[in-house]
Amino acid sequence: MVKLAVDSEKCVKCGTCSDICVAGIIEPGDVPHVSKENALVCMICGQCEAVCPQGALELVDPSLEGTMDNKIGDIGSSKQIGNYLRGRRSVRHYKNETVDRKVLEEVMDIVRYAPSAGNGQPVKWMIVHDPVKVKKVAGLTIDWIKNVINEAPPDQDFTGFNLLVEAWENGTDLVLRGAPHVVIAYAEQDENNPMSQFVSVDGVIALTHLDLALPSFGLGSCWAGGLFMALNQWPPLAEELELPEGHTFIGAMMVGYPQYQYHNIPKRNKAVVDWK
CATH class of the missing domain: 3.40.109.10 (NADH Oxidase)
Known part of the structure; x- marks a missing residue:
């Protein structure tokens, strides 16, 4: 069963994790938490962990594996x-x-x-x-x-x-x-x-x-x-x-490994879009 670990020293009780929870199971309070019954409903999507600006949340499950650098950073223009x-x-x-x-x-x-x-x-x-x-x-x-x-x-x-x-x-x-x-x-x-x-x-x-x-x-x-x-x-x-x-x-x-490198962008059909 997945567990929601919260660092109470980092948590500022903003409630964002509760708002963004897809399953709606994170209960705000002194420390955000999930009841044992609701933990079974958790999708383990990590939205709560990803959205927390303080990095106060972590989903704990033996099947999960993170990355060396968990900060999103610049995605480019x-x-x-x-x-x-x-x-x-x-x-x-x-x-x-x-x-x-x-x-x-x-x-x-x-x-x-x-x-x-x-x-x-x-x-x-x-x-x-x-x-x-x-x-x-x-x-x-x-x-x-x-x-x-x-x-x-x-x-x-x-x-x-x-x-x-x-x-x-x-x-x-x-x-x-x-x-x-x-x-x-x-x-x-x-x-x-x-x-x-x-x-x-x-x-x-x-x-x-x-x-x-x-x-x-x-x-x-x-x-x-x-x-x-x-x-x-x-x-x-x-x-x-x-x-x-x-x-x-x-x-x-x-x-x-490609034998040839491409240097130009070819033409394509215009997008067919119906605005409603």
Whole structure:
């Protein structure tokens, strides 16, 4: 059970923690507190801990892990953030160089802060770090594509899939683009848990955090759509990746050092916005 620890010497009794509590369970007083009954309702979201200007609050739970520096600091100007987001590119050409596991661990330490429905934090990760295994995963994806083509009606158009197979057979990987690593998101799928309906969205949000965090480490990424289509439909892939029973794949991303650097921001369609 989570516990709300309050430093009474730092607390100025401003009541902000009580106001901001998502579950509405923090009771103000001489010292903010949560009753034992209400502690079970706590979402462990950390809003109270984050908002306290005095740093007087701390959520205590053995499952929680903080960061070395828990101060938010400067997030940059709107122009800086705007340029960064507009300049984000999918990387499909990678250096023949592996990324140190410690670097990827640093990245994942950021990604674990991605928001999720009800702060459920259901997303788990597989990192295929061995480039040889990455190539095997790409090959299994090609096997799935071939199976889809073979079992489909003869008049069905598989131009895109045929190009992938032809390239593979000629020594070019258009599935995972020769990326040295692949990061895969997965989660438990429990039909009896109403929050399970959100896991796919939670996974996409977490993968987007990964996508946006990587460039600050000099890394690039690309959403692995072909692999994702195959993951939940081709048992040999689930077996190779040892997907735990009762879990489902949510998405996948290629990761590595970019072979090329981008210098300009391309055009995009105008935003379609309906003002109400």
